[in-house]
Amino acid sequence: MEGAASEGAATKAPDAEAADRIAAILRARQHQPGALLPILHDVQDALGFVPADAVPAIAGALNLSRAEVHGVISFYHHFRDRPAGRHVLQLCRAEACQAVGADALADHAQRELGCGWHQTSADGAITLEPVYCLGQCAVGPALMAGTELHGGVTPARLDALLTALRQRDAGYDDARQDPVASMSDDEVSR
Ligand code: FES
Numbered sequence: 001m002e003g004a005a006s007e008g009a010a011t012k013a014p015d016a017e018a019a020d021r022i023a024a025i026l027r028a029r030q031h032q033p034g035a036l037l038p039i040l041h042d043v044q045d046a047l048g049f050v051p052a053d054a055v056p057a058i059a060g061a062l063n064l065s066r067a068e069v070h071g072v073i074s075f076y077h078h079f080r081d082r083p084a085g086r087h088v089l090q091l092c093r094a095e096a097c098q099a100v101g102a103d104a105l106a107d108h109a110q111r112e113l114g115c116g117w118h119q120t121s122a123d124g125a126i127t128l129e130p131v132y133c134l135g136q137c138a139v140g141p142a143l144m145a146g147t148e149l150h151g152g153v154t155p156a157r158l159d160a161l162l163t164a165l166r167q168r169d170a171g172y173d174d175a176r177q178d179p180v181a182s183m184s185d186d187e188v189s190r
Contacts, residue, residue: 015053021046022054030061036072040079049080077118077129085120087165090131090144097133097140101154105141106130108155112162125166 025042029035039058043050050073059069073079091106113121113128120127136142139151145161153161 015051018047018051019053019057022057026057026061036062036064036069040073040076044079049083052081080118085124085127086169087125087146088127088129089161090129090134092132092134092136092140092142093130094133094137096137097142100140102141105143105153105155105158109158112159123166125169126162 022043025039025046029039029042032038036058039062040050043054043058055066055069055073058064059066062069073081089109091109092102093106094102109128110116113126115121115128117128117130131144134142134144134149136149136151141153142149142151143153143158143161144150145165150157150161
């Protein structure tokens with residue numbers, strides 16, 4: 001049986017919870033020099049994105065205009081103004097990976113997911129983002145799925161990864177048969 005505080009939290013509207021978290025971040029950061037970027041990072045880490053509703057509060061706390069805050073959010077592709085999919089797939093677009101097929105892999109990923117960069121597949125599973133070097137230049141094309149690094153990613157390996165991520169969403173948890181696990185092992189040894 002949950003206590004009264006937990007019941008209160010459970011019945012709180014999600015946007016009120018988000019507002020509380022944003023307020024706590026502002027209290028902790030607003031007096032630091034150059035606080036805007038750390039605040040935006042904290043908000044995105046806490047909520048998964050920087051909601052439009054947060055902009056007035058951030059602007060007010062830092063004595064900036066809303067346009068200035070919005071300008072920073074839209075300048076840095078890292079910041080999202082809407083929730084990401086259940087998995088974020090970052091494909092390396094830098095030179096060494098491009099030299100070994102990253103462009104073709106990117107085209108394949110966009111076709112398979114039916115979305116472009118910084119967008120999410122229609123089923124809400126995968127958000128596709130470009131990234132510029134993952135430190136895996138010797139085993140490109142490289143990508144990061146959540147916190148997992150993968151190298152030597154061919155279109156077929158990408159398809160296996162997408163299938164595995166969706167299987168995870170569906171509760172498929174047998175690691176021995178997980179295509180991501182077997183693919184990563186193989187790639188690590190390359
Ligand atoms: S260029 Fe792709 S990982 Fe470095």
